[in-house]
């Protein structure tokens with residue numbers, strides 16, 4: 001039994017869906033769970049729509065029309081007119097129509113999940129319709145009845161016992177006659193509300209299904225040949241890893257290598273299931289395999305770039321030392337505001353933390369911190385992490401830049417640059 005995950009880039013247009021169908025046809029006879037993300041940049045567009053609805057940043061109906069048009073255009077290219085998928089998609093979009101008719105009364109994160117989830121609900125309907133159109137027998141599965149989470153909207157915490165028991169009860173029988181097509185990134189609460197698992201969380205969905213079903217492997221189909229030593233969008237001359245250990249993959253994703261969602265690897269490692277990262281453009285190529293016993297070969301350092309960083313400096317109002325009591329209070333406030341710390345350092349009088357600039361969470365954090373501490377910050381910074389660094393690589397990356405913070409240990413160097 002295999003799990004495939006197709007991300008937004010692989011299903012961004014009709015050609016992408018045709019290619020996806022061809023890849024799946026190449027696995028005839030395999031039992032297959034296919035996890036799919038929203039098409040292209042739909043999640044970003046739905047985030048804009050949520051913001052337009054709640055904060056009035058732009059015309060909510062205009063943004064919604066753009067999103068609908070994009071999907072109907074792909075449907076038209078695939079099926080021409082009159083296919084039942086048009087009605088299925090219209091019925092899914094109607095949920096947003098109902099929501100935006102009323103004033104936004106609920107919590108932002110709750111509204112976000114109810115709206116943004118439509119991207120995956122729609123994409124999987126289209127993929128499922130396409131599979132059946134080209135002779136693949138597949139069933140559409142509403143993942144919200146299978147991946148059970150708590151009600152932490154935008155960062156649902158998976159209830160593994162409940163999730164695994166329902167997946168193990170229902171999915172094997174479905175797989176005996178069908179390919180199962182389901183949504184990445186989504187979950188459901190016990191009150192049947194929709195949650196999301198954190199941006200780019202579809203890789204994690206694939207790993208949950210694989211772990212619960214004891215899959216042979218998970219393959220994530222990407223627009224890159226595999227896991228490279230750096231993001232090719234920022235660096236030329238990258239090198240691909242043929243194989244990587246689970247530990248190295250966890251470290252890379254923890255520091256922000258966006259090729260795989262950070263929560264993906266642990267369930268696979270625990271169940272000893274290999275993760276294959278392959279190119280959807282060149283499906284016959286080997287890609288990268290993350291597996292037990294892999295031998296890591298670092299021809300070049302691994303470089304991870306995180307942009308749009310903020311460096312916060314937090315000190316006691318009365319110039320006292322930063323003690324463990326202060327630190328415990330500060331960490332509590334970060335946790336409450338759901339802000340993750342990417343790098344940190346303490347000195348006698350201040351605690352410094354580098355974080356992602358996510359506007360609403362940052363504003364919330366700043367307000368609560370300022371009630372008890374003095375806070376200063378620099379924004380528009382870049383955090384670069386080098387695993388297996390060399391002094392030459394560090395020198396090259398910092399040339400012409402101001403280094404605001406630097407930390408090194410035997411394996412890893414981290415630099416906050418302006």
Ligand SMILES: Nc1ncnc2c1ncn2[C@@H]1O[C@H](COP(=O)(O)OP(=O)(O)O)[C@@H](O)[C@H]1O
Nearest residue numbers: 007008009224227228229230231233257258259
């Ligand atoms: N170390 C890396 N190796 C390969 N790709 C990387 C790496 N770091 C970042 N990336 C980026 O990850 C992208 C693929 O991940 P992502 O966009 O999340 O895929 P998808 O949404 O299709 O699942 C690539 O286009 C590449 O720019």
Ligand SMILES: N[C@@H](CC(=O)OP(=O)(O)O)C(=O)O
Nearest residue numbers: 007008037043199200201202
């Ligand atoms: N669509 C969601 C979930 C996801 O994982 O997408 P992708 O596989 O395209 O990164 C997002 O963009 O965050």
